[in-house]
Amino acid sequence: MNGMTLNQLKNKTINRMRGLRQEVANHWREMVAAEAPAGDMARAFTAGTLVSTIPVPMVDMAIAAFVMRRFSRLPRAPFFAAMAITNNLVMAPLYAATPKLGTLAIGWMALHTPVALPEALALRVLVGYLMIAAGLGLGSFIVANTGFRGYQRTRRSA
Numbered sequence: 001m002n003g004m005t006l007n008q009l010k011n012k013t014i015n016r017m018r019g020l021r022q023e024v025a026n027h028w029r030e031m032v033a034a035e036a037p038a039g040d041m042a043r044a045f046t047a048g049t050l051v052s053t054i055p056v057p058m059v060d061m062a063i064a065a066f067v068m069r070r071f072s073r074l075p076r077a078p079f080f081a082a083m084a085i086t087n088n089l090v091m092a093p094l095y096a097a098t099p100k101l102g103t104l105a106i107g108w109m110a111l112h113t114p115v116a117l118p119e120a121l122a123l124r125v126l127v128g129y130l131m132i133a134a135g136l137g138l139g140s141f142i143v144a145n146t147g148f149r150g151y152q153r154t155r156r157s158a
Helices: 008-034 038-050 057-068 076-087 090-111 121-157
Strands: none
Touching: 008 076, 038 057, 038 076, 038 121, 057 076, 076 121, 090 121
């Protein structure tokens, strides 16, 4: 039988983790050494956040590949850093909250407009998802813009 021993499995896992750690370190160095304006880097981070909030597996990767190919001047490191931070595991609790948030938003809108409250679950999920994505996008832009500006200012003064 052609099986792996426990030591072989440990060594393979350790080597994989080292390679992954080295790749993350290289991307981090690229991001902090980038000479792009802070606004461009914040926009790339926001784009990565918005793309990674798409709940359908592999669709977000296809869209990310399209965005990177279409917008070649977009800084890659902040884009992929945002995608790594807001992955599907992190987003799972937010995905679960989308119907409730959509119901609240549509209910609020129905109280303030002459629109009847629809009962379609898909609509509630879509509205909730759009609110979460917009909030994450806005929040990530503010945090990233502030962080990149502060980092670049500190780097220039040092």
